[in-house]
Amino acid sequence: MTEPDRRRVLYVIVCAAGPAGDVGKLVTLAHQRGWNVQIIATPSALDFIDVPALEAQTGHPVRSQYRKPGEPRSPKADAIIVAPATYNTINKWAAGISDTYALGILAEAPGLGIPVVVLPFVNTALAGRHPFQRSITDLRAEGVRILLGPGEFEPHTPGTGGNYLAAYPWPLTLDEAERF
Template identity: 80%
Template sequence: MTDAGADDEGRRVLYVIVCAAGPAGDVGKLVTLAHQRGWDVQIIATPSALDFIDAEALEKQTGRPVRSHYRKPGEPRSPKADAIIVAPATYNTINKWAAGISDTYALGILAEAPTLGIPVTVLPFVNTALAARRPFQQSVKDLRNEGARVLLGSGGFEPHAPGTGGGQIETYPWQTALDEAEHALPPH
């Protein structure tokens, strides 16, 4: 490592935590955008997200294994993250993270990020029925109070009516998440 957070070539490292939601199959779009801006990308998938993504294609695209479980003793560590994007972020992941639950590798990464000073950008994918729930609204508020940039509402992700999520996949704002993640970085 050349420094904390940089990969072996000195590039910034972006963790992309992908959850089991409609846009997950298109996470390669975010990887492409990040590569164009000089990022090295590590994909971390929730266990349920593995059914939504093409892990083999993402491993070829990133040059890194898709991680969904804690590493075994002796396995190489991933490089340290300079920034994290959670996209698509589900109702379940947002609520568990805010409640301090760390029952997956992805949630373990998120549980530590605020106290390690790693900027986290969250791009939800939820419907209006879930977004209207008081526990979800409280979770978003709590995460924002801890410094997470939750892009929900105007300028971020606008929740869709239940049953219409499939129509939102093509317009999912991957670039907005990357723009916000870069904006959150401390100056060099």
Template identity: 65%
Template sequence: MTEAANLLQVIVCAAGPAADAGRLVRAAQGEGWTVQVVATPAALDFVDVDELGRQTGRPVRSRYRTPDEPKPPRADAIVVAPATYNTVNKFAQGIADTYALGLLAEAPGLGIPVVVMPCVNAALASRAPFRRSVRALRAEGVRVLLGPEGFGPGAAGGDPAEAYPWHLAVAALGRPASGSG
């Protein structure tokens, strides 16, 4: 794969809104980003892989490359949306047991800006491990959009897909810096 200017990796996790990830892709492209979608293994059942590939002009990635495959270009920024309870907690702990989490584990150390917009219900958002993870990520400079500035968890059993604010993830990221890539 060739180098891409202004490359935004959009990491999609297995949550209800994932089926609408194309909305995030369109919004990011409208701001001047070249988008690469990375789906967690569980998210593959939630997204239309072929449609996202057509939309971005790049195959959706979900696994590490094999030794004979070319190294993919490094992202200029990463958005994780929707971010599940597991992904937020694993990211905060530095666990890299999937390709998506491997990218996230390295990003803060490489200086890559990361925006995370969780999609969790109120019961999960209230858990101490999750609250600690959000604090830890913010302390490392990760922009976590939760509550008034992002996704506000409703009562358990609500439909987050209808209220998921994709536009806030792109707004938090902003336009790409000219000449990056």
């Protein structure tokens, strides 16, 4: 494949939160817009997603661990979407923790100039905590686009997350990634 023929590569990092089971909706939208999609799951997210279905849909293995020596590399990302993003992943990323493959990708992305869009799925008890607010501020200062707040996606009341799964705005993440 020549460089002009190369499709844009989108990494979708999926975390262990309620909307994760519907990440295939984002893959469909991305394919319709010409993206080549690579799913990267946090280890906990593997229990939330249908790995074989996503591998069939994307044509790529779902990655959750670093590759072994000699295994092929994933194509370089042109953009990254983290959705649904959890309290845990956002705080670890902002703190510089890189203890999973997904966090390793995220740790490097700002330094590599790769645009990153994050759509958290958190409740108000977590979103209101100082560590989370500090993490959001720190990541935004590094150029990470976090879709959280009025007009984007609001945190939900604890115990009500299931009521918001159908309204999770997957298209918003892709729209934002394409603005870079």
